[in-house]
Amino acid sequence: MNGSARVRIEKMVYGGAGLARVEGRSVYIPFTLPEEEILLAPRSETSEEGRIQSVLEPSAQRVAPGCMHFGVCGGCQYQQASYEEQLRIKETILRTMLERNGVPVPEKLQTHSAEPWGYRNRIRLRLDSFEGRWRVGYVMRGSRVFMEARECPIAAPLLWRAAQAFVASSQLVPAQSREVEFFCDASEQTVQLSLSLNAAMEEMERESPKQFRKLCDAIRVSVPELSGAGLFVRPVTASTKTSKRGVPAEQAEEIEIVAWGEPKLLYKVDALGRKYTHAIARGGFFQVNRYLVQELVELALGERQGGLAWDLFAGAGLFTQALVDRFQQVIAVEVAERAFGSLRDFVAHSSHQAVRETCVGFLRKRVASTAMRKPDLIVVDPPRAGLGEELCGLIAKVEAKEIVYVSCDPETLSRDLRKLLNSGYRLAELHLVDLFPQTYHMETVTVLQR
Numbered sequence: 001m002n003g004s005a006r007v008r009i010e011k012m013v014y015g016g017a018g019l020a021r022v023e024g025r026s027v028y029i030p031f032t033l034p035e036e037e038i039l040l041a042p043r044s045e046t047s048e049e050g051r052i053q054s055v056l057e058p059s060a061q062r063v064a065p066g067c068m069h070f071g072v073c074g075g076c077q078y079q080q081a082s083y084e085e086q087l088r089i090k091e092t093i094l095r096t097m098l099e100r101n102g103v104p105v106p107e108k109l110q111t112h113s114a115e116p117w118g119y120r121n122r123i124r125l126r127l128d129s130f131e132g133r134w135r136v137g138y139v140m141r142g143s144r145v146f147m148e149a150r151e152c153p154i155a156a157p158l159l160w161r162a163a164q165a166f167v168a169s170s171q172l173v174p175a176q177s178r179e180v181e182f183f184c185d186a187s188e189q190t191v192q193l194s195l196s197l198n199a200a201m202e203e204m205e206r207e208s209p210k211q212f213r214k215l216c217d218a219i220r221v222s223v224p225e226l227s228g229a230g231l232f233v234r235p236v237t238a239s240t241k242t243s244k245r246g247v248p249a250e251q252a253e254e255i256e257i258v259a260w261g262e263p264k265l266l267y268k269v270d271a272l273g274r275k276y277t278h279a280i281a282r283g284g285f286f287q288v289n290r291y292l293v294q295e296l297v298e299l300a301l302g303e304r305q306g307g308l309a310w311d312l313f314a315g316a317g318l319f320t321q322a323l324v325d326r327f328q329q330v331i332a333v334e335v336a337e338r339a340f341g342s343l344r345d346f347v348a349h350s351s352h353q354a355v356r357e358t359c360v361g362f363l364r365k366r367v368a369s370t371a372m373r374k375p376d377l378i379v380v381d382p383p384r385a386g387l388g389e390e391l392c393g394l395i396a397k398v399e400a401k402e403i404v405y406v407s408c409d410p411e412t413l414s415r416d417l418r419k420l421l422n423s424g425y426r427l428a429e430l431h432l433v434d435l436f437p438q439t440y441h442m443e444t445v446t447v448l449q450r
């Protein structure tokens, strides 16, 4: 073990920690801020992570955390920073990551933010049975160990009220329960509950469905906003480990085996002077920041209009709905069953199309076809893995005039932008949209033109 060391934080890095050097070696220290002087706790020779013993010279931007679990819980990394400082840190990290990949950052990187607390419209809580009662929580930082949560101030208050009502009805929670998710609309009028069992259908206890309905009735007494709920199981047994399609058990989409109340949550979004309603199935993707969904749609759509638009990784159709108002034809591509259901219902009886396929499969066919109609606009909004080599190559071959790339990971975004810029696009706009305050995560909207 080394003794304590005094270090100065050089900069913040993606992932939440501050970087300092000890005897020429990089040390990553969570919960610090730029330029702070820190006394490090003794640490092992090999560990790259440093622990604060004391903050010798605190930053003027250091504030008291807003949550009692900060530092222990794995969810938030930046509650020690004022909100203005969190935004500055994210801007600097984004710039650095893009420039490191040779992506020229426009002088005017535009940042969009809103209320930094109570913003989440969805929380997924771990469940733990303790002395005959259920506890809800998250995992501890850097581990898979359960941590009981007594508050979560980044969640909409309705979600936490529903979680408390769930705990208060502990005697009705099925024995094999593993996780519970709450999802509410932007104005907290309705909330949906999804309960996941740690069992496949054939392993489920006989009483579970009946008990689940009783549980929902009980919660509804104290939370009248509860509009619907579903009980989910894994599609595979623990013994087989993989589903019929060869997907590992932990990645397979869970199956809803009991439904209570309304099947979908109606999520209203006013954007671009229009009112849109999205019908989101339990377990279907939707953006998590209830204060910034409108702005995200407005940034992605801008003044764009034309003949044909493709919406790739379309989810339940957040962008698709606005695109159909501006383009003669829209083709939306989504692979997940629950999100696709909403998309298919939305385009039914119109000239627009919803395609249930992987984006790479969709593009391979289009690019190989001699009859491909070139879209004016391609919107892409992939998960954190980004587009990747093949998809970037295929998209470049389409030669659409404009691409809007919505990303939740600056690392994969930088890699993909490098490829797209090399294939004839130029970066016209870059927006940082802070969908995830108090955490290191960030959303961006990039506009590419050729």
Ligand SMILES: C[S@@+](CC[C@H](N)C(=O)[O-])C[C@H]1O[C@@H](n2cnc3c(N)ncnc32)[C@H](O)[C@@H]1O
Residues within 6 Å of the ligand: 285, 286, 287, 312, 313, 314, 315, 316, 317, 318, 319, 333, 334, 335, 336, 339, 357, 358, 359, 360, 381, 382, 383
């Ligand atoms: C970040 S979400 C964006 C959804 C939507 N654009 C929105 O803003 O609500 C990414 C979506 O891509 C879907 N997806 C993931 N991998 C995919 C793939 N290979 N092909 C098509 N869709 C995929 C996910 O199911 C998810 O709905």
